[in-house]
Amino acid sequence: MLHNSHSLTRLVGELKKLPGIGEKSACRLAFHLLRSPANIIALAEALNEVKSRVRFCSVCFSITEDDPCAICRGNRDDSIICVVEEPQDVLAIERSGAFRGKYHVLHGVLSPLSGITPADLKIAQLLERVSNSSIKEVVIATNFSVEGEATAIYLTGLFRNHGVRVTRLAHGIPIGSDLEYIDSATMQRAVQGRSEV
């Protein structure tokens, strides 16, 4: 169906590389864009702008337009640093307003099956930051997947002799949720991790 337009084939090919987009959705998106030239131009400009302006912060490796990023430059608590897997995790924690320290983005988690070992993450940079600063506490906020946990264990071992406090984000039952709808794994963790009131 696309064989008579090379550029359309190429667009579909590019769209298909996006997560969650298959051949069918890629075609639908491509034809949708074709029907509205204004959208095509706006999208192309947005993509270009992102490409030329957004980069990784050279300190914390979160996404930013100015380097260092606003959080690294801002008036934040320098003694505590929160280690996350991906830039979007920074956004999630910032939305909560619960954390006033700084961040460090690992850009992934340990996963030998995906070829990811410590050298593939921003771990050396984290070690250097902690060694050369007034950081007193490292909060490990990787996900609670087995890979996130293994990464947390690895980091904990790394900082054992660094004189910093290492903590792990608590996890449990979402606020406002009915206990009867909590899956049993979450429930078991919540019961194990219960705290004094």
Place this chain on the structure above:
Amino acid sequence: MKRAAFRIMSDMLLNNLTINFFRNIRRSELHFDNRFNIFYGKNGQGKTNYLEAIFFLGTLKSFRHAKQKDMIDWDEVTAHLRCSIIDNELQNDLSISFDNSSKILKIDGKSSARAVDYCHLLSVVAFSPEEMVMINGSPEQRRRYLDRAVFCSDPGYLKIYHDYYRVLKQRNQLLKLRNYAGIEAWTDQLANTGARLIHKRSAFIRELAEPFSIYYKNISGSDELARLCYHNPSYDSRFSLSEIRDELFRALNASSRIERDRCATVVGPQRDDLEFFLNDRPIREHGSQGQQKSFVMALKMAEIELLNETSGRLPILLLDDMTAELDSNRIQHLLDFLTGRNIQVFITTTDPASIPLSGSTQRASFLVEDGRIV
């Protein structure tokens, strides 16, 4: 009997079943009796397919370990199963439509994506000749039995199981590539998740042990002492979870040279086994066919009792071809036992006369020919 009798508060009932294009069953609609349901007919007519359909509705698995594509009528792409169940006076309609690779689950006509929620609506325990691999088969087959049984009594087990095997795969990848960067973290994580797995498995076997030996005596009508043991070198029945963890961690570290030679993790619950004894002798070598069959049957009964104790539910029981190698004494013991309980039972047999139910016992019989009920 030492234990309290089954509670009668909530017996699970399968009321009716509709089947389309499942194996050789093109279309069938059945209404069941609350107690005994007997599928009879010549071999190869599809009696077992009816039990397999019921089992699949309850567990999303085949007790013959068949793949989905093997369970679909050769001329069709999709098979459909529907049933209505009553659990504790609450009625639910369950349905599954599946093709080679996917399935759509519905509860009361509504799509429900989560297998975990679905699987606990119809609890079912099956006994089929295939189950004899528990005694004669490989450790892997015994672990498969154990994992399924633990999962039935504790849905949280599924995550513990998946976590452990995921960590194991990750760690084995490092060993395979001989790249040991960060392996300590994976060892640590393997000990954590492995200890949780051992803890659940061993607790389940410990609880099963007592009702099991009682049921064995009941079914065999003998005084033989039947025992089952959970076997893992890092496990001792006196250990707490954290002691299991420490022991496993020690064993992993002690084996680090061997695992680097073999490029794989060599200790841990992926090598667990169950051991079966009759009068302290391994039943695999010393038991007769009848003893072995009674043994597995007793295990199923114990499983049912445990399920009843932990969840307050009595599952339905599927008995595929159980009369084949069981002598008439044992069959009589088993039927007496089942008649005294409020369990709904589904039986296949070539010879309905081999099932000596008393005249007053409620039952429905279905003659199966070429997949159809005639």
